Amino acid sequence: MPPVGASRDEAPKAPRADAQRNTALVLAAARRAVAAHGLTVSYHEIARLAGVGVGTVYRRFPERDQLMGAVLIDILDELICEANQALDNPDAWAGFRNLFTLLALRTGENAGLSDSLDERGGPQVAQRRSRLLELLRRATLRAQQAHVLRDDVAWHDIPFLAQGATSAVCVLGLHAGPLQAQQAVTVILDGLRRS
Amino acid sequence: MPPVGASRDEAPKAPRADAQRNTALVLAAARRAVAAHGLTVSYHEIARLAGVGVGTVYRRFPERDQLMGAVLIDILDELICEANQALDNPDAWAGFRNLFTLLALRTGENAGLSDSLDERGGPQVAQRRSRLLELLRRATLRAQQAHVLRDDVAWHDIPFLAQGATSAVCVLGLHAGPLQAQQAVTVILDGLRRS
DNA sequence: GACAAACGGACAGGATCTGTCCACTTGAGA
DNA sequence: TCTCAAGTGGACAGATCCTGTCCGTTTGTC
Numbered sequence: 001m002p003p004v005g006a007s008r009d010e011a012p013k014a015p016r017a018d019a020q021r022n023t024a025l026v027l028a029a030a031r032r033a034v035a036a037h038g039l040t041v042s043y044h045e046i047a048r049l050a051g052v053g054v055g056t057v058y059r060r061f062p063e064r065d066q067l068m069g070a071v072l073i074d075i076l077d078e079l080i081c082e083a084n085q086a087l088d089n090p091d092a093w094a095g096f097r098n099l100f101t102l103l104a105l106r107t108g109e110n111a112g113l114s115d116s117l118d119e120r121g122g123p124q125v126a127q128r129r130s131r132l133l134e135l136l137r138r139a140t141l142r143a144q145q146a147h148v149l150r151d152d153v154a155w156h157d158i159p160f161l162a163q164g165a166t167s168a169v170c171v172l173g174l175h176a177g178p179l180q181a182q183q184a185v186t187v188i189l190d191g192l193r194r195s
Numbered sequence: 196m197p198p199v200g201a202s203r204d205e206a207p208k209a210p211r212a213d214a215q216r217n218t219a220l221v222l223a224a225a226r227r228a229v230a231a232h233g234l235t236v237s238y239h240e241i242a243r244l245a246g247v248g249v250g251t252v253y254r255r256f257p258e259r260d261q262l263m264g265a266v267l268i269d270i271l272d273e274l275i276c277e278a279n280q281a282l283d284n285p286d287a288w289a290g291f292r293n294l295f296t297l298l299a300l301r302t303g304e305n306a307g308l309s310d311s312l313d314e315r316g317g318p319q320v321a322q323r324r325s326r327l328l329e330l331l332r333r334a335t336l337r338a339q340q341a342h343v344l345r346d347d348v349a350w351h352d353i354p355f356l357a358q359g360a361t362s363a364v365c366v367l368g369l370h371a372g373p374l375q376a377q378q379a380v381t382v383i384l385d386g387l388r389r390s
Numbered sequence: 391g392a393c394a395a396a397c398g399g400a401c402a403g404g405a406t407c408t409g410t411c412c413a414c415t416t417g418a419g420a
Numbered sequence: 421t422c423t424c425a426a427g428t429g430g431a432c433a434g435a436t437c438c439t440g441t442c443c444g445t446t447t448g449t450c
Contacts, residue, residue, distance in 0.1 A: 016417055058408085064408095114366065150382075163366045166359070174355075183355075188386055190386040214395075217396085238440085251397060
């Protein structure tokens, strides 16, 4: 099987420009769709939001886990970046506070996303999640060692508090105002800070 | 139309004993089902949890709103009772704290239940919700006037903080332990309390 | 013991989602 | 500019799940 195999060694050609554009559109739409409708949002809805046909979404992400994984990786990378900045921040509390705030926003927007991919997300997701948790652990311990964060919370309590700050959008018929999340973050951070 | 009409004036006969028992079973099952699967849980699932046939569920609650309304009334009455106790408590902070804690547990368990019935819940739900909110408002103001609750939170921020404390059950692959909710409630109450 | 009330669950009908297919459009290299 | 492979859209078939009804059977009550 000589000449036929020649193509074997060729570098895989880059996708066409419109294909790349559509991939980005689909990803962005999926992120909004998951935030708005939850994890079970249909491919049709994502396609509608992206302004492409369903066929295009299925062609890019034949498996639902691939698509959700890509969305999650997007979010995890953003959080990992913030976590690194938190550790570099000379002010341990300011670093922790910024990380907590972003964590609150992202986990609130995409509640449940990370968890549904517990096992099926593949190594790319698992590795990033571990990395983020490790950075969060270090940022938490650092703040505690600097005596600015109360000692009776564990690092793994932080994500629960963060998600809680932003996940409630409507309770007892009351609708969350635009500043509701920020208000909750403030109160919780005050509760976390060592007096 | 004389003798036929006689039945018109008779008091409506009480349901049979097994029917009453089943109504209670269905209600309890619905409460668990909503907590576990959300508002869109199917009648089949509720019937399964209750250990009755679907027909029985439909016979008792032909309209979904009736069933959800009944569940919600159950919860609201419990909260109203606690709110009244909060106002009677000589210790303004203790009263507020107890109310907040129960609010956290119930709104976390049944996130979204109250809101979906915003309009369709009927007067029985609307009246109870108004009543609860009014009591919550008074309990909050009372705690602020006693200088035990920070002034920069409004009474209508409280339900959002409460629901947030308990709604997160799984974040970034971490699963909430049995004490997670209590821990969050503690931190948030510390954030709310005036130092 | 008789009978009305209540029950269970099979089933039809409807809504929604998944995933494919193919006629048509578009980008890129010659 | 031309050619053609790559890419697209969206109709459609099939699968899945939910709703709501109906009727033969069971059960409580008088």
